[in-house]
Amino acid sequence: MEKTADIVIVGGGIIGMSIAYHLAQKRAKGVVLLEKGMLGEGSTAKCAGGIRAQFSTEINIRFSLESYKTWDRFQEIMETELDFKKVGYLFLASTEEEWAVFQSNSVLQHKFGIPVELLSPREIQHRWPYLRVDDLRGGTFCGREGYAGPYEALSGFARGARRGGVKIFEETEVTQILRNGNQVAGVRTPRGDISSPVVVNAAGPYAGEVGKMAGVEVPVQPYRRQLFFTGPFPHISDPIPLVIDFHRGWYFRREGAGLLISGPKDNFPSFNLNVDYDAMVEVAENSIYRVPVLEKAAIDRGWAGSYEISPDNHAILGEFPGLKGFFLANGFSGHGFQHSPAVGRIMAELILGEKPSIDISCLSVERFARGDLIREPLTAFKD
Numbered sequence: 001m002e003k004t005a006d007i008v009i010v011g012g013g014i015i016g017m018s019i020a021y022h023l024a025q026k027r028a029k030g031v032v033l034l035e036k037g038m039l040g041e042g043s044t045a046k047c048a049g050g051i052r053a054q055f056s057t058e059i060n061i062r063f064s065l066e067s068y069k070t071w072d073r074f075q076e077i078m079e080t081e082l083d084f085k086k087v088g089y090l091f092l093a094s095t096e097e098e099w100a101v102f103q104s105n106s107v108l109q110h111k112f113g114i115p116v117e118l119l120s121p122r123e124i125q126h127r128w129p130y131l132r133v134d135d136l137r138g139g140t141f142c143g144r145e146g147y148a149g150p151y152e153a154l155s156g157f158a159r160g161a162r163r164g165g166v167k168i169f170e171e172t173e174v175t176q177i178l179r180n181g182n183q184v185a186g187v188r189t190p191r192g193d194i195s196s197p198v199v200v201n202a203a204g205p206y207a208g209e210v211g212k213m214a215g216v217e218v219p220v221q222p223y224r225r226q227l228f229f230t231g232p233f234p235h236i237s238d239p240i241p242l243v244i245d246f247h248r249g250w251y252f253r254r255e256g257a258g259l260l261i262s263g264p265k266d267n268f269p270s271f272n273l274n275v276d277y278d279a280m281v282e283v284a285e286n287s288i289y290r291v292p293v294l295e296k297a298a299i300d301r302g303w304a305g306s307y308e309i310s311p312d313n314h315a316i317l318g319e320f321p322g323l324k325g326f327f328l329a330n331g332f333s334g335h336g337f338q339h340s341p342a343v344g345r346i347m348a349e350l351i352l353g354e355k356p357s358i359d360i361s362c363l364s365v366e367r368f369a370r371g372d373l374i375r376e377p378l379t380a381f382k383d
């Protein structure tokens with residue numbers, strides 16, 4: 001393994017790999033990416049692959065629109081099939097408050113040219129007759145949205161990064177970030193030290209732990225979300241949008257011939273990745289409530305992943321103040337897959353000392369100490 005590098009990236013998930021890819025595109029030399037297990041084995045492998053533009057803050061919408069430039073042309077740019085299924089996202093509002101927020105979000109989204117439709121419960125029933133609508137106030141739908149395969153996306157970035165000369169090492173855990181005073185000096189691994197003036201924390205739910213290795217606080221915590229999968233389910237006609245019952249924090253979409261159905265999200269942090277089959281009671285209740293025909297569905301299997309949550313559910317990007325060369329790309333709070341193209345590009349620009357193509361000053365880690373958190377009208381939905 002290398003003994004020196006110009007840039008070390010810690011973490012081989014979709015974020016670390018997108019940063020590596022974008023650095024390679026800019027012909028950066030001496031880039032090394034270290035992954036403690038196998039590429040993509042963290043949150044990236046567990047993610048539902050959702051891609052949308054219906055966000056409630058300008059910064060997230062800008063990240064989505066920038067990322068669409070890659071998602072829409074992925075095969076052409078990366079020579080890897082992405083299979084972006086544009087079935088649309090359908091958000092459902094059950095209370096007056098939710099509906100008022102959805103309506104005001106749509107004003108912001110329209111300002112950015114996002115073709116979001118506001119729908120009455122009757123219109124929703126007409127278009128998707130399998131949905132229960134009697135308790136709804138309304139919904140929003142955007143047909144440009146949908147989902148894609150996280151592994152395919154990761155492979156595309158990895159192939160481009162390798163072609164551009166990035167050295168990727170799996171099964172290589174970073175155990176310490178080396179410092180020389182207020183300057184990063186490299187990383188320690190069981191395979192030896194690598195000295196480097198730049199280290200990028202792209203450790204997903206482990207971002208806080210990697211921060212501690214550098215002696216700094218990165219306020220990101222892991223929260224478990226379980227997902228379940230049914231066997232073949234032909235009783236609903238395609239295309240099925242990615243349906244989000246906002247009030248219940250529940251969603252479902254097609255997965256192969258079956259369905260992917262969201263299970264509970266823990267409301268306390270942990271690295272627990274067990275599947276609780278008890279959770280299936282909640283899954284069944286939410287499912288049958290919103291889509292009564294799902295009483296015919298049988299759950300085949302499930303898995304659990306970790307959301308990497310920041311205190312305001314927005315990313316933390318930029319160089320750590322007071323520790324030169326230590327860059328953060330963390331805290332995506334359930335949206336890191338879909339925003340990875342934009343994040344990779346912006347991080348590569350920052351690391352190389354260029355002006356970032358999107359103003360990310362509101363995402364600096366200092367905002368938490370300043371009490372300058374990004375506010376959303378309702379707690380952000382985690383895909």
Ligand SMILES: Cc1cc2nc3c(=O)[nH]c(=O)nc-3n(C[C@H](O)[C@H](O)[C@H](O)COP(=O)(O)OP(=O)(O)OC[C@H]3O[C@@H](n4cnc5c(N)ncnc54)[C@H](O)[C@@H]3O)c2cc1C
Binds near residue numbers: 043
């Ligand atoms: C159930 C679920 C569903 C989701 N659905 C969506 C969705 O629909 N759309 C969306 O946009 N997002 C979704 N997300 C969020 C998305 O998965 C994450 O935001 C994204 O994968 C974060 O990528 P990452 O590269 O930062 O983290 P990860 O994929 O976790 O990668 C970090 C990597 O760092 C490695 N690592 C950690 N510590 C070290 C160390 N010390 N040394 C070396 N390597 C280390 C880990 O092994 C890991 O591979 C979902 C998340 C979950 C849990």
